[in-house]
Amino acid sequence: MRKFFQKALKKIDKLGIDQIRDLLKDLTTENELLEIVLDSMTDGILVTDTNNRLIFHNRRSERLIPFFSGDPDDSIIWEVIDDRDIAGFVEKSILNAEKGSEEEFTINIRGVTKTLWLDIMPVVKDGSIQGNLLHISDVTERKKRDSRLRRAENLASLTTLAAGVAHEIKNPLGSIGIHIQLMQKSLKRDHKLEEVKAGRYLEILNEEVERLNDIIVDFLFAVRPMNPTMEKSDLNKVISELLEFVKFELEEASVTIDCDLQQGLPKLEIDEKYMKQALLNIIKNAVAAMPKGGVLYFKTARDDSFIHIYICDTGIGISEENMAKIFEPYFTTKQFGSGLGLTVVYKIIKEHGGDIILESVEGEGTTFTINLPIPQVDKRLLDWKG
Numbered sequence: 001m002r003k004f005f006q007k008a009l010k011k012i013d014k015l016g017i018d019q020i021r022d023l024l025k026d027l028t029t030e031n032e033l034l035e036i037v038l039d040s041m042t043d044g045i046l047v048t049d050t051n052n053r054l055i056f057h058n059r060r061s062e063r064l065i066p067f068f069s070g071d072p073d074d075s076i077i078w079e080v081i082d083d084r085d086i087a088g089f090v091e092k093s094i095l096n097a098e099k100g101s102e103e104e105f106t107i108n109i110r111g112v113t114k115t116l117w118l119d120i121m122p123v124v125k126d127g128s129i130q131g132n133l134l135h136i137s138d139v140t141e142r143k144k145r146d147s148r149l150r151r152a153e154n155l156a157s158l159t160t161l162a163a164g165v166a167h168e169i170k171n172p173l174g175s176i177g178i179h180i181q182l183m184q185k186s187l188k189r190d191h192k193l194e195e196v197k198a199g200r201y202l203e204i205l206n207e208e209v210e211r212l213n214d215i216i217v218d219f220l221f222a223v224r225p226m227n228p229t230m231e232k233s234d235l236n237k238v239i240s241e242l243l244e245f246v247k248f249e250l251e252e253a254s255v256t257i258d259c260d261l262q263q264g265l266p267k268l269e270i271d272e273k274y275m276k277q278a279l280l281n282i283i284k285n286a287v288a289a290m291p292k293g294g295v296l297y298f299k300t301a302r303d304d305s306f307i308h309i310y311i312c313d314t315g316i317g318i319s320e321e322n323m324a325k326i327f328e329p330y331f332t333t334k335q336f337g338s339g340l341g342l343t344v345v346y347k348i349i350k351e352h353g354g355d356i357i358l359e360s361v362e363g364e365g366t367t368f369t370i371n372l373p374i375p376q377v378d379k380r381l382l383d384w385k386g
């Protein structure tokens with residue numbers, strides 16, 4: 001249809017008044033259709049010209065973001081938005097001529113709290129910028145669904161943990177019970193308890209109580225809500241700082257570090273403290289898997305959607321059978337292991353929206369791959385061709 005109008009425009013001098021009237025009628029109909037389509041969208045659309053004046057907004061946008069009263073069209077866009085955070089973001093993004101920026105906002109309109117996702121893209125025609133397009137979507141329901149899902153996931157892992165605790169406390173409780181019975185028997189038989197004997201029993205009781213305490217402390221650590229503080233961070237920096245921190249310990253264990261960090265990775269929203277803890281738990285396991293020393297290899301890389309962190313060791317590896325169990329709470333092959341190290345790692349990576357993958361060959365070594373999502377800013381420019 002646009003091509004038809006362009007052709008007609010070229011021949012406008014030769015057209016009669018009736019033909020021009022028909023042309024205008026068609027144009028109006030097409031324009032109306034376009035507006036109806038844009039007005040029926042569930043997302044808000046706002047378009048500005050090169051002077052940052054609002055030249056179009058669909059009906060939905062009025063329900064999603066608050067405007068100052070009066071007709072917002074023809075005004076500078078950030079001056080008509082009645083929300084300081086959104087207006088500030090729009091102004092900054094447009095004035096800094098960012099290629100594409102997006103952000104989440106929580107706003108309260110008429111007593112209803114909404115989470116909005118806003119992205120701004122320049123509109124480009126024949127290589128030059130014609131203005132900007134703001135796209136607003138209401139992600140309130142999606143966010144609620146996500147957190148419901150996470151809660152359900154947490155609940156499920158809590159059940160496994162609780163079953164684990166129940167299993168773990170059985171032994172020390174059994175042992176406490178037996179030793180109390182032994183003491184009662186002695187008292188019944190001899191009407192007294194020798195100091196040495198009593199001392200031995202009490203020592204055992206004490207040890208078992210300590211064991212119970214450790215189990216509870218570890219359990220609480222694993223189930224405690226994480227409350228991460230997400231901040232934009234450079235993952236390579238986080239890894240380098242951590243490796244610096246464990247350098248001497250690794251040296252002592254005859255483990256050499258081999259590092260291949262890809263430069264120019266995008267910054268990610270992470271909780272540095274938790275991320276370091278997750279990586280540290282993996283490093284500790286790797287060192288324990290290399291009792292005679294070896295190589296710990298750290299690598300970062302990216303593709304379109306993820307940053308990958310590879311952590312490889314040249315240790316004893318994990319058997320096929322154990323591979324399925326190592327993230328389970330309380331699974332350990334170590335004499336003094338809690339078996340919660342990797343459970344915590346898993347929890348932290350999930351909290352960051354990521355994934356962790358395990359590969360291992362017995363006698364050769366183990367590789368953990370952590371995939372962390374890169375926020376998807378639609379960097380494509382809207383381009384009108386023709």
Ligand SMILES: Nc1ncnc2c1ncn2[C@@H]1O[C@H](COP(=O)(O)OP(=O)(O)OP(=O)(O)O)[C@@H](O)[C@H]1O
Binds near residue numbers: 285318332336340366
């Ligand atoms: N890099 C590795 N190489 C070989 N085995 C591993 C490696 N990482 C983990 N494992 C196996 O997975 C098990 C579970 O690890 P996890 O970190 O959860 O607990 P743990 O290390 O046994 O105890 P804790 O971390 O509390 O000291 C370990 O006992 C070990 O058998």
Ligand SMILES: [Mg+2]
Binds near residue numbers: 281284337
């Ligand atoms: Mg461990």
